[in-house]
Amino acid sequence: MTRPGAKHPTLRDVASLAGVSHQTVSRVINHRPEVTPETRAKVEVAIAQLGFRPHAIARSMAQGRTCTLACLVPNLTDFTYASNMEGAESVARAHGYYLLSSPFADRPQFDALIDELAVDRRVDGVIVISPYLDERRVALPDGIPAVLMAGCLRDDIKQIVLLDNRDGAGQAARHLLALGHRRIGQIAGPRAEDCVQERDLGFLDALADAGIQPDSSLSVEGDWSATSGYELLKLLVAREPKLTAIFAHNDRMAVGAIRAARDLGLRVPQDLSIIGFDDMPLASYFDPPLTTVRQDTFAIGRACASLLIDLLDSPAPESTIVRLAAELVVRQSTAPARGKEVAEFAKIAAQVTKPPLMVQPFHYT
Amino acid sequence: MTRPGAKHPTLRDVASLAGVSHQTVSRVINHRPEVTPETRAKVEVAIAQLGFRPHAIARSMAQGRTCTLACLVPNLTDFTYASNMEGAESVARAHGYYLLSSPFADRPQFDALIDELAVDRRVDGVIVISPYLDERRVALPDGIPAVLMAGCLRDDIKQIVLLDNRDGAGQAARHLLALGHRRIGQIAGPRAEDCVQERDLGFLDALADAGIQPDSSLSVEGDWSATSGYELLKLLVAREPKLTAIFAHNDRMAVGAIRAARDLGLRVPQDLSIIGFDDMPLASYFDPPLTTVRQDTFAIGRACASLLIDLLDSPAPESTIVRLAAELVVRQSTAPARGKEVAEFAKIAAQVTKPPLMVQPFHYT
């Protein structure tokens, strides 16, 4: 049979069984106060007897809301995204919403998707995860509550959740500086992503604060893959053999860089310190265990959903920025620069250390 | 405003603008043949002018189908699950369905979830990913098309997609045997999961075929985590110092085991060969690069969705089993047993090698 659901009891079935009008049944299932305890009891018996469950689609039709949120995301498999979604899902469900996650590859696909979701299917709100600044840069539709998870602020978007990438990168840089490193290379992510630009700024800020001239030849652009980390480390070392430390914009590239260093005969961390970003699963099981900057991707996802649901419940505030702090995790892929007066640099580092910037503290329930 | 969608044009708006009946508009948007080209053109102009898009909820209401599939899954972050979902999502979308993914923790939650999804929200079909054999063991509802992704066959479920775990484990074991290993330990996953039992069988089969007595003290049960792999390797080595190889039921435990071996002063693979299962991302970036058994989780997900959609389109066949083969990936965490006549064992191994068992070949589009 094409429609296996032709057998569900309806409100009217319950009504006639209970000997009341269907409207009364509706009041009961919606927990309205204006129903006599006796009628309520009668109706509840009938509901139980028939195994009646309200038809959510019909409800959506009548109420104009679907109790569904959508999450548009580049893919479902990257751990950071998956964990954002899991966080968002957990608060959505706790509030009675379902979360529909849809991957998209580019701007046209995004545009088509958001129309299908927001206009055709009438989801109540959308979470958009999109770091791109190039032709994939998204615009949020108006007319539907939306929050963006991004890597930095954007003028055109008012509800936004982000990681403090700039400070995170600063922490990484200051950690390396404190260990006495002066020639530090950077294996960045794709320039077209906003968090990359933020991390680059945070990195350069910290170096500048320590009195180090920026050297653009020491910054190279990878594609987040371990392979790119591998190739780029070789490139950097060829370019500047005196390099003693590397800041990679994610852990995968850091891991690739470690492999390359080893293939070059460099010991990590004795000859070369390498720090990553993300604190991905098993980061502590690589060799050596990875020093990195942790982002709480689950909390970021929760923040997105919380913010969105707040928007749904009450009239939208002008703008809400939720910024979550990154946290340095020191393991064993970084070590003091050889032959350096560590104490001297530790002093420098201490004086450039600032507390993480929290634009607005965020509490979820 | 609580309902930001009060402004969408409807079928009737289009109809009156085009000067036809709303039914004609319906025929146009559904690409029915019985409409004059001229009327169609008129209607299409009106549609474009108003920016009309059909209301999917209203459609669901009238047609009794939602064009939505659900995927019930233990969580969204495990790479294997995430990649199953991404595979399923890709074929679902290609066929005009959305995929609603919902994590569940236990059987009561599963039962509640499937009722909400299948009965209340009337999704057209469900994919269930659930490996549990204990109190979390799921039952599929009837009345709605459903396919299970599992680790082995089940009498009570007719539509099922699975990895050939038994053969995969057999490949792992035969690889170790071919390298001359005779004392092989097994770090299994939780016994309550079906794939674990299959892998155990495949492993023991292969040993038996090679004339090796099963020794249950060499099989221990982990929880999939690297930490458990770490602890259990130490336990195994303490129990049987002559162990020369380990088969871990997943890569994370294998990685933990490698770390433990190293902490014990054992070199991997020279002193101890370790093989994992899954071929997770970055498996080749651990030290040493992991020998493992690959499962194509994306293809498994696609198979689930394909099967489900077939079920939707045409009357359900009695039963469909889709079994996908696992594939040995040899890297550097396994090596010949020391002091062994490798050739001798290679001969044994060759004679026990069988082609992977494919119950039913599967083709997706």
Added chain:
DNA sequence: ATGAAAGCGCTAACAA
């Protein structure tokens, strides 16, 4: 406190 009527936006069945 309860019931009757109308309608959410669409499709299906029938009529013209």
Added chain:
DNA sequence: TTGTTAGCGCTTTCAT
């Protein structure tokens, strides 16, 4: 080929 009439199952008026 096109239009009319009924619903889909619920909620929301508005009476009673």
